[in-house]
Amino acid sequence: MKVKTGSSRLIKPFYEETPPQTRSCIPLSVFDLVTYDQHVAIIYVYRPPIPSNMTVELGLRKALYVYREWAGRLHVDNEGNHVILLNDEGVRFVEASIDRALDHIMPIIPSTSLLCLHPSLEGVVELVQVQVTRFSCGSMAVGFTAHHFVADGHATSNFLVAWGLACRGLKIDPLPFHDREIFYPQNPPSFEFDHRGVEYISKTFKQIYPLIDHGIEDIVSYKVRFTSDFLSALKAKASSMRENAKPYSTFESIVAHVWRAITKARGMHASETTHVRISVDGRERLNPRVPKGYFGNLVLWAFAKSKVSNLLNEPLPYAAKLLHDAVASNSSVGDPDPPPGEAAEEHKKKPGYDQYENNNYS
The missing domain is CATH 3.30.559.10 (Chloramphenicol acetyltransferase-like domain)
Known part of the structure; x- marks a missing residue:
């Protein structure tokens, strides 16, 4: 072309x-x-x-x-x-x-x-x-x-x-709404959530997992079409252990299914750890809510992770729950191993770290 x-x-x-x-x-x-x-x-x-x-x-x-x-x-x-x-x-x-x-x-x-x-x-x-x-x-x-x-x-x-x-x-x-200075520090500081191992990570992590890696030339893309009947059955299966709780979303159900399928196809060792990174829009989650029409970035990351053996041997609801809990808490859920990056003390040296830790928004 x-x-x-x-x-x-x-x-x-x-x-x-x-x-x-x-x-x-x-x-x-x-x-x-x-x-x-x-x-x-x-x-x-x-x-x-x-x-x-x-x-x-x-x-x-x-x-x-x-x-x-x-x-x-x-x-x-x-x-x-x-x-x-x-x-x-x-x-x-x-x-x-x-x-x-x-x-x-x-x-x-x-x-x-x-x-x-x-x-x-x-x-x-x-x-x-x-x-x-x-x-x-x-x-x-x-x-x-x-x-x-x-x-x-x-x-x-x-x-x-x-x-x-x-x-x-x-x-x-x-x-x-253009004012980005609404995220001002609390006085006195209040520490309710730990984002050091998720969003506030080293540049090394972003180099390993870039948003766009222009050095990769052999990426193959596939378009998968799921029928409505398949999605309904998948969602029911993923939510089968929820009892009286709200069923998992279609997104959670599909990602859980694809996560397990890809992990199996990769042939990873049972003792290895696999994780899924999910972008979470904070506009409806921050407390207090940000003004409508806020212009800027308000996305944080959720990491659901699991040992390969657990992900593949446990039923689909296991993976769906990991994803759901990761998004709900907007932090790493699963095994305690931190993602690649510097030590916690190095995380604190990132620009804006103290500002977020002292923030009125949670």
């Missing part, structure tokens, strides 16, 4: 009134600092009728007016704090075309050939990049890359919805 790149330029927020100051900054929160320091890409494909590139660009500029962080730059201030400079330097906007119809590449499956549908993820200073690729049939692909430090999937989705509303000439509603 050969894509021809046309223009590539920076576009800035569209202000109908006097532009705000471009010297202000937003400190990254403790939740931002524990996520991945890299871009994440998404590709959306649309069939005709579709708007012009000019309409897509103007809508993006209007959305950037509401979400100024994306048009800024990451920076470290004089005190060593990681911040987002609201300097309106802009986001990368690329126009491209491909001399073939969309149907010729359908169905779209994950592969390295799709990399040409969005800008490169390496060495990027812009916090958002957009590539609009037109197909010969009139269809359009929008490749979107965004830096994870700025926002998680939930917040980024809100931005994308706002962009769509702006393209249609509609009002952006609801508006985002």
